[in-house]
């Protein structure tokens with residue numbers, strides 16, 4: 001159904017399977033490995049993840065059926081989400097390009113992360129677990145999993161990077177309202193946390209440290225599983241619902257993207273939108289361009305492609321990723337979700353194979369927030385700080401089309417809304 005500029009997919013046309021790109025990759029994904037020293041991280045995976053999740057991590061089937069209850073919860077969370085043609089923004093930019101954005105901001109907790117949170121909580125519940133534990137950086141992931149655990153009747157412990165938790169009181173309260181047990185990380189609940197606090201009682205924490213805490217937490221509790229909101233193969237698998245819906249929506253208007261754009265931290269929203277389109281590029285050799293928008297403080301796609309840990313304390317297996325190094329200190333920015341030292345193995349492999357371009361924006365964020373302001377004023381939606389990077393990249397592409405006269409079709413993702421993070425806009429744009 002196409003009303004004006006809004007392309008709605010009827011509920012009955014929502015995809016019934018996720019798409020697994022692993023068997024379609026140009027070459028097999030390098031497997032996770034153990035480091036030469038210390039206990040086996042690979043063997044420990046069985047203690048920290050649910051069985052279904054581990055199976056999906058290395059699945060060989062191209063399509064994996066979305067369980068009925070997950071489908072129902074997707075629908076309850078507002079799926080399928082609209083695809084919107086940004087006609088007003090196009091007019092404002094005076095570009096011959098066609099701009100389309102996927103509206104992941106219509107999410108009950110504010111981001112695309114509910115797509116995998118629902119699936120992960122569902123499998124944990126199905127396998128008899130009573131509690132989940134996770135880390136969160138910007139707070140979007142913690143909120144999404146708190147929502148999913150609440151709906152599915154699971155307890156949740158969230159280790160929240162202290163530097164972010166201290167200035168995001170509203171998100172803290174929302175997670176608590178959903179019933180989650182939230183603590184600032186480093187915390188005194190784990191060995192890793194206590195060690196960091198001993199070094200510095202006001203330690204600001206970091207995503208890698210919070211991951212270490214959550215993993216340590218579940219390793220000692222048989223009734224608890226760990227959950228990660230980005231990076232891993234199963235997370236990207238669940239997120240393909242974004243791109244699969246979008247592909248059907250583009251068919252409804254008889255269009256196909258020349259450029260697919262999104263912001264990239266760990267790679268889950270970028271992968272979610274782009275992976276179904278990568279399939280066409282790999283199979284049919286079309287020339288769709290894929291553009292990842294990143295911050296200068298964490299341009300992980302420009303990092304080395306090598307084996308690295310996913311966390312600070314080296315509790316995860318080694319994954320082959322484009323990485324800045326797992327102990328890299330990353331400067332705070334408003335687009336907090338883009339601060340991760342490495343990109344998902346699937347995305348890293350596609351990058352190494354030459355399929356992905358990157359656009360790196362300056363760390364003061366003035367450039368991306370000014371472009372986001374244009375979007376707010378023409379399209380009317382308030383994006384998450386991370387999504388501003390996606391918007392800025394799309395506007396840059398559209399302005400290039402204005403110069404070259406090309407009528408490209410540009411597709412971009414708006415991964416979340418900014419209602420709980422207005423101070424980002426206030427600080428960067430100096431609003432009163």
Ligand SMILES: *Cc1c(COP(=O)(O)O)cnc(C)c1O
Nearest residue numbers: 140230265266267268269337416
């Ligand atoms: C977490 C988050 C991101 C970045 O994470 P990816 O895994 O790279 O998608 C981007 N946007 C929003 C709104 C987020 O919550």
